[in-house]
Amino acid sequence: MKFDEFTIGDIYKTNEVITDKNDMMEYAEKYDPQYFHLDEEAAKESPFGSLIASGFYSMNAVWANFIRMDVLGRDCLGGLGIDEIKWKVPVRPNDTLVGEYTITDKRLLSDKQRGIVSLGVSIKNQEKQEVLTVKTKILLAV
Template sequence: MNGDDDGQTYFDDIEAGTVVSCGSTTVSEDDIVEFAEQFDPLDIHTDPEAAAASQHGGIIASGYHTLSLSVRLLVDEIRSERAVVGGLGIDDVRWHEPVRPGDTLTVENEVLDTRVSESNPETGIVHEAITVTNQDGVTVLSLENRELVERSGPD
């Protein structure tokens, strides 16, 4: 799938319909609290007693933590090898179920479509669906992403 000898995957090498499993990560309570204390300090993420009294019955991860963990797995598996110019945006971000301490999250990436950029034909736009599930196969996060990727050369 690498377009040139430089090891990069270029836009021209990315095909719609491609599905890639991006691995898994397990979230600890310490991870959840540490992230939340810095970025989303709600009691349901940081205070075990308050979280236990909430409708969640215990600490849950910030949705932004779940999103960040997902991005890390995507970069490790796919994006670090892509000739990424930059992100164009994410749409339809949905947190379906809470992520709890001990959950193992798995990320799957599906290329929905690709098109050459109209404003810069040296690049293309990759539109992807990203789904994150827990160890029970329950979807905890879903979103769509668009990123700008360098083309390998002229047509």
């Protein structure tokens, strides 16, 4: 969607994403090789009491679902960064995650050809617990 089509307060809700233990562990092996992401036995002795997903895995699994919704489409000119990430509740194998992407701000750039849309992201599990939040900005064509 083009910058002009977004309105502050718009909410885009993803489909459910079910976390898969093997996917979680493959991701962790490659990108976040901490024991509580990789070793089920050692994870039992961690503060979490069991295997948990990398926070980045959780964020990216739902982000991929949002991108497949094609809300941003070809008008997306790229991300401008993440202002904040908060991991609140551990994500475990077979959790069901749903993301809500809310337009929190938008600003037209001086060239009048591009704009910045701010997104507030809330990802919740099957218990309706917020597992993580993200604040990010996207550059879009007008």
